Amino acid sequence: MRVLPVGDDALLVETGSGEEARALHEELLRRRERGALVVREIVPAARTVLLDGLDDPARVAAGLAAADVPPAPAPAGAVVEIPVRYDGPDLDGVAAHWGVSPAEAARIHAAAEFRVAFCGFAPGFGYLTGLPPGYDGVPRRATPRTALPAGSVALAGPYTGVYPRASPGGWQVVGSTDAVLWDPERVPAALLSPGTRVRFVPRDGEGTA
Amino acid sequence: MTDRALAVVRAGALTTVQDRGRPGNAHLGVPRSGALDPPAAALVNRLVGNPPGAAVLETTLDGCALRPRTPVTVAVGGAPCPVAVDGRPVPWGAPVRVPAGALLEVGAARGGVRSYVGVSGGVAVQPVLGSRSTDLLSGLGPPPLADGALLPLGPPATPAAHVDVAPRPGPPAELVLRVTPGPRADWFTPEAVRTFSSRPYRVSPASNRVGLRCDGPPLVRCRSGELASEGMVLGAVQVPPDGRPVVFLADHPTTGGYPVIGVVRAADLPAAAQAVPGTPVRFVPVQRR
Numbered sequence: 001m002r003v004l005p006v007g008d009d010a011l012l013v014e015t016g017s018g019e020e021a022r023a024l025h026e027e028l029l030r031r032r033e034r035g036a037l038v039v040r041e042i043v044p045a046a047r048t049v050l051l052d053g054l055d056d057p058a059r060v061a062a063g064l065a066a067a068d069v070p071p072a073p074a075p076a077g078a079v080v081e082i083p084v085r086y087d088g089p090d091l092d093g094v095a096a097h098w099g100v101s102p103a104e105a106a107r108i109h110a111a112a113e114f115r116v117a118f119c120g121f122a123p124g125f126g127y128l129t130g131l132p133p134g135y136d137g138v139p140r141r142a143t144p145r146t147a148l149p150a151g152s153v154a155l156a157g158p159y160t161g162v163y164p165r166a167s168p169g170g171w172q173v174v175g176s177t178d179a180v181l182w183d184p185e186r187v188p189a190a191l192l193s194p195g196t197r198v199r200f201v202p203r204d205g206e207g208t209a
Numbered sequence: 210m211t212d213r214a215l216a217v218v219r220a221g222a223l224t225t226v227q228d229r230g231r232p233g234n235a236h237l238g239v240p241r242s243g244a245l246d247p248p249a250a251a252l253v254n255r256l257v258g259n260p261p262g263a264a265v266l267e268t269t270l271d272g273c274a275l276r277p278r279t280p281v282t283v284a285v286g287g288a289p290c291p292v293a294v295d296g297r298p299v300p301w302g303a304p305v306r307v308p309a310g311a312l313l314e315v316g317a318a319r320g321g322v323r324s325y326v327g328v329s330g331g332v333a334v335q336p337v338l339g340s341r342s343t344d345l346l347s348g349l350g351p352p353p354l355a356d357g358a359l360l361p362l363g364p365p366a367t368p369a370a371h372v373d374v375a376p377r378p379g380p381p382a383e384l385v386l387r388v389t390p391g392p393r394a395d396w397f398t399p400e401a402v403r404t405f406s407s408r409p410y411r412v413s414p415a416s417n418r419v420g421l422r423c424d425g426p427p428l429v430r431c432r433s434g435e436l437a438s439e440g441m442v443l444g445a446v447q448v449p450p451d452g453r454p455v456v457f458l459a460d461h462p463t464t465g466g467y468p469v470i471g472v473v474r475a476a477d478l479p480a481a482a483q484a485v486p487g488t489p490v491r492f493v494p495v496q497r498r
Contacts, residue, residue, distance in 0.1 A: 004391055004392035005389070005391060005392065005497055006391065006392050006442055006445070006469070006472055007389050007442055007444060007445075007472030007473075007474070007475075007497075008389060008472075008474065008475075008497060008498045010442045010472075012392045012439060012440065040232055040233060041232065041233060041235040041236065041440070042236060043235045043236050043440030043463060043464065044236065044440075045437065045438045045439040045440050045464050046437035046438050046439065047437050047439075048437070048439040048440065049440070050235075050439065050440025050441075050442070052235070052440065052442050053232070118236075118438070118464065119236060119237050119238040119463075119464075120238045120438060120462065120463050120464030121238060121462070121464070122238055122347050123234075123237060123238045123239045123347050123349060124237060124238060125238050127438070165348070184337045184338065184349065189237070189338060190237045190238075193236065193237055194236055
């Protein structure tokens with residue numbers, strides 16, 4: 001674990017893996033919960049956690065370096081089910097990349113349990129990990145699409161994501177959902193937040209196991 | 210709609226509603242947003258008797274024109290500009306009474322980029338995650354003002370401040386930005402780090418509420434490959450593959466995958482928000498506090 005100062009009041013804590021970042025994130029949330037850490041933002045990402053808005057970053061950094069971060073327990077909590085039609089324009093390409101049929105690609109995706117590693121790109125956009133080894137290296141599209149509809153379910157690298165609203169996007173679109181990922185009128189506004197467990201449930205009989 | 214409203218006669222190039230933004234939601238991918246020049250926004254609120262977090266209007270270069278349906282006190286600050294009520298010049302940087310139905314004209318900036326219009330009671334559009342700010346990156350909050358729109362106003366809180374004129378320094382001819390190094394300065398060659406802190410840059414016309422883009426000598430990386438996405442802070446100087454630094458402003462993305470060579474002190478960002486395209490920029494390395 002490496003603690004990098006960021007500006008005058010933030011720290012970027014770098015870990016060796018997504019799993020270590022997850023354990024650190026959970027530990028930091030526990031510390032904040034019990035009042036041992038006062039911070040404006042705790043932002044997990046691929047292999048880092050950012051602490052932004054600290055009164056005394058040097059002291060927090062010293063506390064982190066000495067910290068013994070326990071490994072995160074297996075994800076607990078309710079599983080959010082996202083109904084999906086595996087009808088995306090890139091499903092065939094992803095299947096070819098994996099060396100399976102499109103129907104099998106959908107089955108593989110729907111069989112995995114995902115977890116929101118972190119959010120970013122847009123409000124409510126989660127970077128979900130959980131694809132089995134060997135299926136987690138889909139490249140981005142060489143040319144991003146200028147407009148993807150809201151609810152597009154897409155893959156890139158180790159991640160699956162669902163576009164909360166229409167936007168440009170470079171990920172490989174394998175399906176679509178009617179689930180509302182982001183609704184500012186709803187509490188909470190985001191369907192997915194860091195740590196949320198997720199399953200994709202095939203609709204229209206496609207890709208059922 | 211009640212009479213406590215403001216009709217938009219001329220929206221201007223880009224006028225948005227801004228308050229202190231929605232910090233605390235970065236883990237959901239929600240930018241902080243908020244006024245780009247917070248001291249200017251706080252000042253116009255104080256001049257009209259609003260609490261500091263009331264929503265104001267932020268214009269871009271060419272002002273706007275408004276017609277209140279009820280008598281209001283307004284104050285215009287930030288970028289200096291002509292201000293008129295029904296064609297009669299009134300002071301900039303001071304509380305001004307505007308009768309119901311009168312036309313308030315906020316003119317083009319004489320220096321700087323963003324003028325702020327505070328209105329007694331504050332702009333009372335529906336908050337999103339606790340803020341009324343327009344976030345141009347993610348589309349949260351009210352849309353930018355459009356001609357003919359009607360903005361609700363809140364009830365006036367306190368009598369206007371007993372401040373006649375509140376002077377403020379004009380935008381500097383040169384933008385000097387103090388920068389603490391890192392967290393990813395080690396992604397750049399030593400020459401690039403020296404270039405960044407010694408060579409002049411200029412504010413690019415492509416700058417916006419997301420970032421102050423700088424034209425100048427490109428900063429060369431000493432590493433290939435991609436940086437995994439990581440959390441981004443206000444003032445982060447991110448360097449995309451073209452090597453031109455971008456200083457993150459209020460609507461910046463919450464995570465990013467380009468290395469951050471340094472972070473601009475928060476106290477220097479209001480001036481960055483007022484730097485017109487072409488303004489010379491110097492990045493000055495400073496010790497972390």
